[in-house]
Amino acid sequence: MKLHLAIEELHRSENHLAGALLAMSDRHKADHEVFHVARDIARWSQDHVRALARIGGDFGLDLDPEPKGDPTVLEKARQKASDLLGRSSTPGMLLLADLRHIYREASGTSLDWELLAQGAQGARKKELLELAERCHPDTLRQVRWANAKLKESATQVLVS
Amino acid sequence: MTRIDRIAEPWGTRTPYGPGEQWPTRVDSHLADGLTEADVDRWVQSATILHSNGDGLDIAVKDDRIVGVRGRAVDRVNHGRLGPKDLFGWQANNSPDRLTEPLIRRDGELVETDWDTAMDAVAGRCRELLAEQGPSAISFYTTGQLFLEEYYTLGLIAHGGIGTNHVDGNTRLCTATAAAALKESFACDGQPGSYTDIDHADVIALYGHNMAETQTVLWTRILDRLAGPNPPKVVCIDPRETPVARHATVHLAPRPGTNVMLANALLHEIIGNGWVDAGYVEQHAVGFEELAERVRDYPPELAAEVCDVPVERIREAARVIGTAERLVSSVLQGFYQANQATAAAVQVNNIHIVRGMLGKPGCGILQMNGQPTAQNTRECGADGDLPAFRNWSNDEHIADLARVWNVDPMDIPHYSPPTHAMQMFRYAEEGSIRFMWVQATNPAVSLPELGRIREVLAQERLFLVVQDIFLSETAQLADVVLPAATWGEKTGTFTNVDRTVHLSEKAVEPPGHARPDLDIFLDFAHRLGLKDKDGAPLVKWSTPEEAFEGWKECTRGRPCDYTGLSYDKLRGGSGIQWPCNDEHPDGTERIYVDGQFWSDPSYCESYGRDLVTGAPLSPVEYKAMNPSGKAVLKAAEYVPPHEVISEDHPFQLMTGRTLYHFHTRTKTGRAPQLQGAAPEVWAEMAASDAADRGLTEGDVLEISTPRGSVEAKLRISGIRPGVVFLPFHYGYWDAPGGHEPDGKRGRAANELTITDWDPCSKQPIFKTAAAAVKRLEKADGPSPAPTTTGSRPVTDGVPPTTGGDAALCTEELATVAGGDR
Numbered sequence: 001m002k003l004h005l006a007i008e009e010l011h012r013s014e015n016h017l018a019g020a021l022l023a024m025s026d027r028h029k030a031d032h033e034v035f036h037v038a039r040d041i042a043r044w045s046q047d048h049v050r051a052l053a054r055i056g057g058d059f060g061l062d063l064d065p066e067p068k069g070d071p072t073v074l075e076k077a078r079q080k081a082s083d084l085l086g087r088s089s090t091p092g093m094l095l096l097a098d099l100r101h102i103y104r105e106a107s108g109t110s111l112d113w114e115l116l117a118q119g120a121q122g123a124r125k126k127e128l129l130e131l132a133e134r135c136h137p138d139t140l141r142q143v144r145w146a147n148a149k150l151k152e153s154a155t156q157v158l159v160s
Numbered sequence: 161m162t163r164i165d166r167i168a169e170p171w172g173t174r175t176p177y178g179p180g181e182q183w184p185t186r187v188d189s190h191l192a193d194g195l196t197e198a199d200v201d202r203w204v205q206s207a208t209i210l211h212s213n214g215d216g217l218d219i220a221v222k223d224d225r226i227v228g229v230r231g232r233a234v235d236r237v238n239h240g241r242l243g244p245k246d247l248f249g250w251q252a253n254n255s256p257d258r259l260t261e262p263l264i265r266r267d268g269e270l271v272e273t274d275w276d277t278a279m280d281a282v283a284g285r286c287r288e289l290l291a292e293q294g295p296s297a298i299s300f301y302t303t304g305q306l307f308l309e310e311y312y313t314l315g316l317i318a319h320g321g322i323g324t325n326h327v328d329g330n331t332r333l334c335t336a337t338a339a340a341a342l343k344e345s346f347a348c349d350g351q352p353g354s355y356t357d358i359d360h361a362d363v364i365a366l367y368g369h370n371m372a373e374t375q376t377v378l379w380t381r382i383l384d385r386l387a388g389p390n391p392p393k394v395v396c397i398d399p400r401e402t403p404v405a406r407h408a409t410v411h412l413a414p415r416p417g418t419n420v421m422l423a424n425a426l427l428h429e430i431i432g433n434g435w436v437d438a439g440y441v442e443q444h445a446v447g448f449e450e451l452a453e454r455v456r457d458y459p460p461e462l463a464a465e466v467c468d469v470p471v472e473r474i475r476e477a478a479r480v481i482g483t484a485e486r487l488v489s490s491v492l493q494g495f496y497q498a499n500q501a502t503a504a505a506v507q508v509n510n511i512h513i514v515r516g517m518l519g520k521p522g523c524g525i526l527q528m529n530g531q532p533t534a535q536n537t538r539e540c541g542a543d544g545d546l547p548a549f550r551n552w553s554n555d556e557h558i559a560d561l562a563r564v565w566n567v568d569p570m571d572i573p574h575y576s577p578p579t580h581a582m583q584m585f586r587y588a589e590e591g592s593i594r595f596m597w598v599q600a601t602n603p604a605v606s607l608p609e610l611g612r613i614r615e616v617l618a619q620e621r622l623f624l625v626v627q628d629i630f631l632s633e634t635a636q637l638a639d640v641v642l643p644a645a646t647w648g649e650k651t652g653t654f655t656n657v658d659r660t661v662h663l664s665e666k667a668v669e670p671p672g673h674a675r676p677d678l679d680i681f682l683d684f685a686h687r688l689g690l691k692d693k694d695g696a697p698l699v700k701w702s703t704p705e706e707a708f709e710g711w712k713e714c715t716r717g718r719p720c721d722y723t724g725l726s727y728d729k730l731r732g733g734s735g736i737q738w739p740c741n742d743e744h745p746d747g748t749e750r751i752y753v754d755g756q757f758w759s760d761p762s763y764c765e766s767y768g769r770d771l772v773t774g775a776p777l778s779p780v781e782y783k784a785m786n787p788s789g790k791a792v793l794k795a796a797e798y799v800p801p802h803e804v805i806s807e808d809h810p811f812q813l814m815t816g817r818t819l820y821h822f823h824t825r826t827k828t829g830r831a832p833q834l835q836g837a838a839p840e841v842w843a844e845m846a847a848s849d850a851a852d853r854g855l856t857e858g859d860v861l862e863i864s865t866p867r868g869s870v871e872a873k874l875r876i877s878g879i880r881p882g883v884v885f886l887p888f889h890y891g892y893w894d895a896p897g898g899h900e901p902d903g904k905r906g907r908a909a910n911e912l913t914i915t916d917w918d919p920c921s922k923q924p925i926f927k928t929a930a931a932a933v934k935r936l937e938k939a940d941g942p943s944p945a946p947t948t949t950g951s952r953p954v955t956d957g958v959p960p961t962t963g964g965d966a967a968l969c970t971e972e973l974a975t976v977a978g979g980d981r
Contacts, residue, residue: 032582156579160587
């Protein structure tokens with residue numbers, strides 16, 4: 001039984017995704033929708049981290065239930081830099097690169113949920129399967145957001 | 161015939177009526193001092209413009225000047241009534257400070273010039289940028305104040321001619337969520353309600369909608385039902401003690417920013433108690449299971465805590481709504497301008513769908529508009545939609561529009577959702593939009609975080625064109641100012657919230673060299689030399705009536721079908737509701753009858769968006785969700801507001817309006833009776849909050865957020881504790897600063913608001929920001945806030961708001977209901 005490895009990996013990747021979303025949010029404070037939505041949906045990943053830590057106990061894991069925080073000093077510095085850079089056109093390319101990164105990270109996390117769900121189904125772990133069914137849709141929404149935002153932002157950045 | 165002070169009595173005299181009866185006629189009129197109807201040379205047909213209600217009226221003309229107005233008894237919307245803004249607001253047309261000549265910036269100063277010079281500068285800069293950067297440099301920030309013909313022409317020029325995706329209006333601030341919520345639930349814009357539903361309703365629920373002040377005549381209709389036999393119950397959700405709240409059977413005053421929590425709790429009760437039309441849901445809706453599962457997590461106890469509303473009152477509201485037999489709901493800025501705007505407004509649609517209360521007398525939803533012609537910006541493609549509710553992500557719709565316009569489909573931008581207003585300002589801020597043409601709106605006062613907006617608009621690298629009737633705050637920042645004609649000085653049509661189309665005829669000439677907006681757009685298209693794909697002029701009309709005929713063709717077969725209308729048909733009688741075509745030659749009172757929607761994947765306007773992230777659904781996702789054109793029940797989780805109170809900023813700031821003013825007072829501030837009723841900004845606070853801080857009525861306060869500060873006199877009102885309210889009407893055009901604060905503190909509420917919007921409708925948030933309050937000076941008298949409205953004082957010693965002799969208006973009650981004049 002290697003389910004614990006899948007849970008551990010997912011716990012890591014959700015933590016990473018939350019961190020990536022928060023870092024991206026900070027880098028684009030002058031892009032208000034990106035700033036706020038990235039923070040709102042980072043919370044989904046943080047919830048998943050807590051839920052995975054909770055269920056990990058049943059599989060002999062001792063995972064940290066607290067999502068990795070974002071250092072506030074760094075956060076402030078990034079936000080300030082974004083405000084200062086907000087009047088130039090270079091953040092556009094950076095935004096596209098960040099969205100591309102989030103898309104890939106979230107897609108990887110989505111695959112991890114699929115793996116976990118397959119394993120849970122095979123091992124008839126009902127609670128674990130329910131967790132995957134509850135959380136995976138959030139991850140898919142994160143994927144779709146990154147994709148849609150990229151599509152929406154690309155034209156103006158690339159043709160201007 | 162009686163004469164009453166309509167400043168002191170904004171809703172006039174009651175004409176009670178019972179359920180199912182016709183609303184009695186009462187003809188309101190106001191003429192300039194000393195004139196009687198016998199003095200009037202002619203009456204010219206039009207409708208009201210200082211709100212979205214669309215009340216039919218006639219303009220009185222004497223010696224080629226507008227001298228007054230009179231409600232049209234035959235009109236289905238108002239049965240003769242007018243509101244205070246209509247009765248007095250027309251005087252602004254005759255203001256001595258109207259713009260009469262174009263202005264151009266020379267050596268930093270705006271100076272008078274001629275039309276040729278001004279338009280050459282506008283078209284020349286546009287051409288230069290098109291050559292240098294392409295259409296991505298060009299944007300149009302339009303309005304909810306022009307006429308249908310003007311929007312359609314502008315939409316054609318911008319989308320079909322220039323090929324820019326950057327067309328949106330101030331309607332983004334007021335009706336964007338109305339449209340977005342309808343698109344989510346019914347996959348198409350178009351109001352499922354009719355004003356006549358009020359005649360039949362047994363329950364009327366108003367969600368964040370102070371109808372008494374925003375649509376005074378529609379509220380008068382409700383007051384007359386309330387005064388008659390078997391009155392409806394009223395449910396009011398509003399943090400302020402508005403006139404609506406005072407008439408409510410149940411009033412819920414939630415913490416700002418918690419609407420989705422509250423709405424989910426109402427649905428929790430409605431579904432939990434089985435107040436559901438299961439047959440209707442089964443046949444006509446998708447998504448019920450997901451909704452039921454979602455709202456299971458939102459019991460009233462949880463909502464009571466988060467919203468700070470008594471739990472039994474939530475249950476009572478749910479019971480009243482859940483057991484209604486004929487339910488009318490209306491929704492406005494309390495929902496639209498708060499966080500999670502679309503998600504909250506959609507829950508109101510959900511209530512109607514699960515209760516099967518659509519398309520029948522007394523069962524309607526009014527996702528309200530704020531402006532008179534907001535509906536037309538949405539229909540005509542001047543607000544970030546494509547004309548006639550075509551779907552930007554449906555290639556066949558683009559091909560069809562290209563056929564109507566005789567252009568290549570590639571020429572119509574449809575690679576992504578049309579750029580919304582807040583994003584346009586963001587692009588201007590980062591420098592990729594370099595040309596912005598603002599029409600009949602005043603973003604330098606109306607947009608959030610004014611310090612930022614002024615900086616964006618004042619940039620050297622942005623070419624700013626402002627088309628207006630007065631030198632607004634925004635116009636003062638322009639490179640070119642174009643003087644426009646307004647209502648009464650040009651002809652066109654416009655459509656109100658309940659799809660009623662009115663004709664508004666020209667009554668008098670515009671002042672000086674001011675021109676109708678349509679003529680300005682046509683001149684621009686001509687100077688740019690815009691052509692269709694066969695080399696003929698792109699815009700094929702030169703008069704409003706020809707433009708209307710062009711629009712009719714564009715709407716053929718679409719939900720907002722105008723093909724059965726004409727200027728002649730609209731002349732003389734009542735306004736007419738679309739769809740109006742061969743099948744429905746007299747218009748259509750109710751849509752969505754028998755659960756028939758416009759949501760088929762091949763026909764619908766929109767595939768919808770994720771309510772939290774705003775990501776649009778793909779055609780494939782939509783087809784999988786709703787293959788056979790049903791209504792869509794969309795569930796939403798509660799997400800708390802982004803700016804929350806702290807020790808430094810302990811109050812939640814809400815902005816809003818008063819009955820006596822419209823927008824930034826460009827017209828109402830120039831009507832003496834209206835300006836006198838609400839002459840200066842004020843701040844509202846609850847009695848308990850004032851007592852805690854030792855504040856009294858009339859104290860001079862500073863209200864501040866991290867973005868700025870405003871000085872205002874305190875009105876202690878019935879608002880809920882923890883909230884401070886500021887009206888947003890007061891800018892700087894009649895203050896020493898001109899276009900900005902003169903000194904440290906401003907008086908525009910938007911100095912304080914946050915730049916943040918609902919990701920789904922893109923409507924900015926004006927109802928949740930964290931603010932600090934401190935006293936600057938002790939009171940030397942009460943604050944200047946009106947006493948007749950939501951700002952009614954709760955302390956003694958405030959003199960009542962009256963208008964005196966200058967505000968006396970005539971009321972003529974018909975002896976027989978609905979009588980013709």
